[in-house]
Amino acid sequence: ILNVEQSPQSLHxxxxxxxxxxCSFPSSNFYALHWYRWETAKSPEALFVMTLxxxxxxxxxxxxxxxxxxxxSYLYIKGSQPEDSATYLCAPPGATNKLIFGxxxxxxxxx
Amino acid sequence: xxxxxxxxxxLVRRRGQExxxxxxxxxxxxxxxxxxxxxxxxxxFMVYLQKENIIDxxxxxxxxxxxxxxxxxxxxxxxxxVVRGDSAAYFCASSEGVDGPQHFGDGTRLSIL
Numbered sequence: 001i002l003n004v005e006q007s008p009q010s011l012h013x014x015x016x017x018x019x020x021x022x023c024s025f026p027s028s029n030f031y032a033l034h035w036y037r038w039e040t041a042k043s044p045e046a047l048f049v050m051t052l053x054x055x056x057x058x059x060x061x062x063x064x065x066x067x068x069x070x071x072x073s074y075l076y077i078k079g080s081q082p083e084d085s086a087t088y089l090c091a092p093p094g095a096t097n098k099l100i101f102g103x104x105x106x107x108x109x110x111x
Numbered sequence: 112x113x114x115x116x117x118x119x120x121x122l123v124r125r126r127g128q129e130x131x132x133x134x135x136x137x138x139x140x141x142x143x144x145x146x147x148x149x150x151x152x153x154x155x156f157m158v159y160l161q162k163e164n165i166i167d168x169x170x171x172x173x174x175x176x177x178x179x180x181x182x183x184x185x186x187x188x189x190x191x192x193v194v195r196g197d198s199a200a201y202f203c204a205s206s207e208g209v210d211g212p213q214h215f216g217d218g219t220r221l222s223i224l
Binding site: 032100 | 142213
């Protein structure tokens with residue numbers, strides 16, 4: 001059973017602040033890591049699928065890095081906006097590609 | 112290009128009734144996954160299907176729950192003789208292949224009276 005941990009559990013920042021949070025996962029038998037953004041009352045939205053050690057992916061003001069040897073990934077948001085408020089989930093796929101979700105980081109951006 | 116479509120959005124059932132949740136994957140996607148979010152908990156995997164085949168059902172309760180993805184038509188998650196503990200949000204996701212992102216529907220909120 002994969003153990004996926006995300007920290008912090010929640011985060012409150014001011015509009016314009018940059019922020020980051022962490023996803024830790026078992027480094028053995030690494031295959032891929034998915035990041036999702038989940039806004040309240042909506043469906044989880046795929047952000048990135050990361051596969052290579054040292055990978056860095058970017059989508060607008062959001063970027064992510066991956067370290068498969070030590071088993072962690074960082075998600076960065078530059079210049080946070082209120083519309084970035086959401087729960088950010090990471091999920092390595094287990095056997096058969098089922099996603100094993102972490103508990104998420106709840107981000108609240110105050111205008 | 113429509114996304115993953117789930118219906119109904121909300122479903123209310125009395126204890127002992129049957130619940131049928133439908134999921135139409137994105138066009139061109141043959142992999143379908145069902146996840147459940149119980150109150151105050153995170154998303155948990157239930158079952159993975161690929162056209163007419165169940166690939167992994169390790170997250171699905173052994174009794175009362177079944178899933179199918181027929182050659183034609185949507186994937187169906189069926190819960191027989193529902194109990195209060197089945198109240199949850201049920202999300203369906205689809206992917207084109209095994210390596211790509213899974214795209215989620217808006218979910219079905221199931222409430223058991």
